[in-house]
Amino acid sequence: MSAQQHYLVNIVPYSSDWSMEFDKEKERLLGILAPHIAAIEHTGSTSIPNQDAKPIIDISAAVHTLLDKQIYENLLSHSGYRYIGAFKTGRHFFAKEHAGTRTHHLHIFPLEGFYERNELLFRDYLRAHPDFVIQYGKLKRTLAEQYPSDPEGYTRGKTDFIQRVVDLARTERGLPLLNVWVD
Template identity: 40%
Template sequence: MIESLQHKKDNTAREIIAVQQPAYIKEAELIGFDGIPALQEKTKDIQASHEQFAGYRKDGKLIGVISYEKNMHHLTICRLVVHPGGFRKGIGRALLQFVIDQNKDAEKIEVVTAEKNTPAMSLYTQAGFQKAETVEAAEGLLLSVFYLYPKRKVEVVPYNEKWAELFSEEKERLKLVFGPEIIAVHHIGSTSIPNMAAKPIIDILIEVRRIEAVSQYDTQMKAIGYTPKGENGAAGRRYFQKGGNKRTHHLHMYEKGNPAIERHLLLRDYLRAHPAIANEYVNLKKRLAAQHPDSINQYIQGKDDWIKAAEENAKRWKEGGNNADRNVVCYNSENDGNGGLTL
């Protein structure tokens, strides 16, 4: 059984030391290097750590430990140790998967191990990690740096009435950050269209007085969970993501008068006014999500034909010349290069 460990407690810290000491002794023998820093750790060092710990217990006894640190959506595995009595029983793999599953918002997971530690090298490779580089940590000691970039799942869920409430709450947070720079805040994307199934991501469009002023608020945006992405493929825009790999919000910011503002709002209003067309789009999204559950890019590419006709259909509807009822296109910010919406 795997559980989170309260490593600040004396008994738990001693249990962790009792697992990692013999594990690191075996590793030192394997790699021919006895200067592993963790070999010198005492109970007080474990208690003073800022890492998060999890452990594998069998019959109540701790036999495996993993710890990690997390900075925004970048997770670093600090230690993964199994008592020699638990070797080759899948305990290390189970602990690694536990951490991955508990941090679904992680966009990047990093781990470092000795190149001569072949069991660890094999473990990370089989788990999908890619070797990024080799570094020399000490004479005769080479370390391999591995990265894992978890894939985002494509998920289309039924309409949720709480989406409007989530938008309103986030709107107030953003107003506190940007203050008088804001002219207007709009709920856009599929979550803004009643009864439309969507990826559960709140898209927000903010009109500002000066787009050049937005970057000075990046630190405050990070403090409330957003990642600044700059223009991110759309000239004149400032784009932010929240939630990492388990995305919750997209924020698109434009200076007043930018034609993208009208384009996005017009598309939203067009789908609100044409439930039958919106339903066609829902069916397309569900089909693509089922076909490409692990590839957001293929999901997006499957909607290219809609994208080509979107603006023209909405424009004709606005002008009253042709109330187009087919081939509606929706922009999608999941494609970081196209500068669109979560539709």
């Protein structure tokens, strides 16, 4: 598989296997990262029933204290995860691949404010509002056709929808509105 194919945007129908895959990976990560992990959640589109998604399991892990990336790199060194970057302050991002294809994303955040993070609010709002799941699925399929080899363009195309849903979720919970690209 070429590097270009590696990053193709591939949206597939929802699979109930995704939650089982998360459960397996959660147990592995708890064994590797204990005692650092305070909470671990299945996030991203694969965590939302009936949501079409890229078949990559997103995992959000809260740690008591966010340590230097090198500590997590060392702990995860034999697990298939590699450090990708921070992208935003106050987090670490790792990816796992199998046969040259990404299978998991691991986001590590500090515990403080973890359950008020936009990623979890977005997931929970879509789980509670299936009509948004349908809209989001249509948008994702359209964007995947427009940006098949441009993951950044695909992500930018989702921003307005994600912002609208996060605003609704934050308003519903009495939280201040935040730009989805700022943590």
